[in-house]
Amino acid sequence: MQLIELVNGLGVADVVDAMMMTYAHRAHIIELDSPDPNRLLIGPAVTISFLPVRKDLMDPQKHSLGPAIYRAVAKHDPKGAVLVMASNGYNRTSLGGGTKLSRVENLGMAGILADGMLRDFEELNTYDFATYCHGETVHGGGNEIQPYLADVPVALGGVTIVPGDVVFARGSTAVVIPGTEAEAILTKAHHIMKKMDQIKETLKTEDPETVLRQGSGEL
Numbered sequence: 001m002q003l004i005e006l007v008n009g010l011g012v013a014d015v016v017d018a019m020m021m022t023y024a025h026r027a028h029i030i031e032l033d034s035p036d037p038n039r040l041l042i043g044p045a046v047t048i049s050f051l052p053v054r055k056d057l058m059d060p061q062k063h064s065l066g067p068a069i070y071r072a073v074a075k076h077d078p079k080g081a082v083l084v085m086a087s088n089g090y091n092r093t094s095l096g097g098g099t100k101l102s103r104v105e106n107l108g109m110a111g112i113l114a115d116g117m118l119r120d121f122e123e124l125n126t127y128d129f130a131t132y133c134h135g136e137t138v139h140g141g142g143n144e145i146q147p148y149l150a151d152v153p154v155a156l157g158g159v160t161i162v163p164g165d166v167v168f169a170r171g172s173t174a175v176v177i178p179g180t181e182a183e184a185i186l187t188k189a190h191h192i193m194k195k196m197d198q199i200k201e202t203l204k205t206e207d208p209e210t211v212l213r214q215g216s217g218e219l
Contacts, residue, residue, distance in 0.1 A: 003042045003080075003166065006186040010193060012173045018189035019175060029115075029157035029174040033135040035125035041132055041169040043082040043110035044179055045161050046072040050087050050095060050116070051148040058146050065100045068147030069107075072163075075151060078107040082167040086154035087116030087145065091134045094141035098123030105129060113167050113174060115156040116141070132169045 007015075012028070019027040048068045061067070073081065083104055085095045097119030104112060104127070111130035117137040118124065124131045153162045157174075161167070164179040177185050 003182065003186075004040075006183060007040065007042050007168055010168075010186065010189050012168060012170055012175050014189040014193045014196075015168055015175045015177065015186065017192050018185045019177065021188065021192075022181070022185055023178075026158050027176050029113075029159055029169075029176070030172065031134075031157075032113075032132045032169065032172045032174060034130070034132045034172075035121040035136075036130070037171050039111075039130035039170075041082060041111045041113065041130035041167060041174070043080045043167060044076070045084045045113075045163055045165045045167050045176075046076050046078070046081045047084045047086070047150065047152055047154045047161060047163050048072050048147050049149040049152055049154050050085065050090065050145045052090070053142075053144060053146050058148065063146045063148055064142075065096050065147055066103060068150050069103050071150035073107060073109075076163065078109050080108070080110050082110050083112045084154060084156065084161050084167065085112065085114040085116065085147075086156055086161075087114070087134075088155075090141070090145050091115050092117060092137070093144050094119050094137045094139060095133070095145075097140070102127070111169075113156065113169060116145075130169070132174060 016028045093116050095114050095116040109129055114133040117135050118133045121136045151163050159176050161176050166177040166179050166182040168175050
C-alpha cells in the first residue's frame with residue numbers, strides 16, 4: 001500500500017501515539033512553519049547536514065546545496081522522497097531558497113523538512129512539493145553555514161533521522177517513523193484513531209454528576 005494511502009485520515013498526533021506505544025523515544029518535531037500548512041508531507045527521508053563555514057575544508061563546488069542534494073539522493077530513489085536538512089544549531093539561518101530548491105521539484109520529491117529557515121515562501125508554494133521548516137527569512141545563509149555531509153544520520157528538533165526513515169508532517173508538526181516499520185505503525189495509528197472516535201461517542205452520553213463523583217472519590 002502507498003504511504004499516502006496509509007496516512008489517509010490520520011493526524012500527526014495519532015502516529016506519535018502509535019510510535020510511543022512501540023518505542024519509548026522522541027519521534028515528534030513541533031513548532032514548524034510552512035508556506036502551506038495544509039499540505040501533507042509523507043515520504044522516505046534523504047538527508048543533508050549543514051556545518052559552519054570552514055574555508056579550508058569546504059570546496060564551494062562540492063559543499064553547496066546543488067551537489068549536496070544530488071549526493072543525498074545518489075543511493076535512493078528521489079521520487080516521493082523527503083529532503084531533510086539539518087542546520088546543527090543554526091535554526092535562524094537560511095538553508096536555501098526557491099531557486100536552488102527547485103531541484104526538489106525537478107527530482108519529483110515529496111518535499112522538504114528543515115530545522116533552519118528558508119527563503120522565498122511564495123515561490124516554494126508554487127511547487128508541487130510540501131515544505132516544512134523553522135520559518136521564512138530573506139537573508140542568504142551561505143556565508144555562515146554550508147552543506148557538508150549528505151546521506152548520513154541527522155538530528156532535527158531532538159529527533160534522530162536516518163536515510164530511509166519515513167517523515168510525516170502536517171500543520172506545524174512532524175513525526176519520524178522507522179522506514180521498515182512504517183506500514184505496521186501507521187496501521188496501529190488507525191486503530192488508535194478508531195478507538196478515540198469510539199470514546200468520543202461514549203462521552204456524548206456521559207453523566208457529568210457521575211464523572212464529578214468519580215473524580216472526588218465518592219464512588
